[in-house]
Amino acid sequence: MDLTVTDLACARGGVTVLERVGFTLGAGRALILRGPNGIGKTTLLRTLAGLQPAVAGRISMQPEVIAYAAHADGLKATLTVTENLSFWAAVYGTRDVAAAVARMNLGALADRQAQNLSAGQKRRLGLARLLVTGRPLWMLDEPTVSLDAASVALFGDVVRAHLAEGGSALIATHIDLGLEAEVLDLTPFRAELRPEGTDDDPFGGDFA
Numbered sequence: 001m002d003l004t005v006t007d008l009a010c011a012r013g014g015v016t017v018l019e020r021v022g023f024t025l026g027a028g029r030a031l032i033l034r035g036p037n038g039i040g041k042t043t044l045l046r047t048l049a050g051l052q053p054a055v056a057g058r059i060s061m062q063p064e065v066i067a068y069a070a071h072a073d074g075l076k077a078t079l080t081v082t083e084n085l086s087f088w089a090a091v092y093g094t095r096d097v098a099a100a101v102a103r104m105n106l107g108a109l110a111d112r113q114a115q116n117l118s119a120g121q122k123r124r125l126g127l128a129r130l131l132v133t134g135r136p137l138w139m140l141d142e143p144t145v146s147l148d149a150a151s152v153a154l155f156g157d158v159v160r161a162h163l164a165e166g167g168s169a170l171i172a173t174h175i176d177l178g179l180e181a182e183v184l185d186l187t188p189f190r191a192e193l194r195p196e197g198t199d200d201d202p203f204g205g206d207f208a
């Protein structure tokens with residue numbers, strides 16, 4: 001199943017940040033979102049994942065096929081690694097928790113509470129959640145934050161396996177995950193009427 005996005009406009013804080021975004025993402029494929037800080041990568045992912053309405057345009061897939069991994073790991077602090085994944089497995093009801101633990105190299109941490117994990121370990125657990133959703137389209141917002149080189153490589157392998165199984169992935173990342181992927185630079189889709197100072201240009205803002 002392809003994700004086709006046509007003439008999409010999306011907004012943050014009531015300001016349209018991206019316009020006329022269009023692309024197709026096929027099964028088994030990955031697409032890397034690029035663009036400077038503040039261009040709207042997170043905004044686009046949130047819109048596609050159904051967390052906020054589009055301003056205009058069409059999205060061919062329903063949010064129910066999407067697993068969205070945001071900046072925050074979304075973990076329950078007092079639950080263990082296994083309990084966190086079991087919770088999500090119950091919500092989505094499909095995949096084997098033990099396999100997700102093994103694939104994200106969390107076996108030695110399985111009985112540790114999430115609040116006692118390091119930042120990188122929390123991130124590995126947050127990403128393991130993708131595996132228990134059973135959902136085919138992964139939307140990943142800077143998934144490698146806090147990960148060391150070995151964990152980045154491990155996660156690259158997990159994404160590659162997901163693609164090989166017919167899944168797809170839309171990834172906002174500044175890091176090379178070693179995937180065979182197309183790149184979509186969002187810079188040309190910057191909204192024309194976007195006011196000065198709505199991105200991270202330190203000289204463009206009006207802080208008065």
Ligand SMILES: Nc1ncnc2c1ncn2[C@@H]1O[C@H](COP(=O)(O)OP(=O)(O)OP(=O)(O)O)[C@@H](O)[C@H]1O
Binds near residue numbers: 038042043198200
């Ligand atoms: N709650 C908000 N209210 C108003 N503007 C916001 C809000 N959140 C984000 N923005 C602005 O919306 C724009 C798009 O932000 P977004 O987080 O989508 O960018 P990004 O490309 O993901 O950035 P980064 O690479 O820094 O993560 C930015 O200019 C940001 O300052």
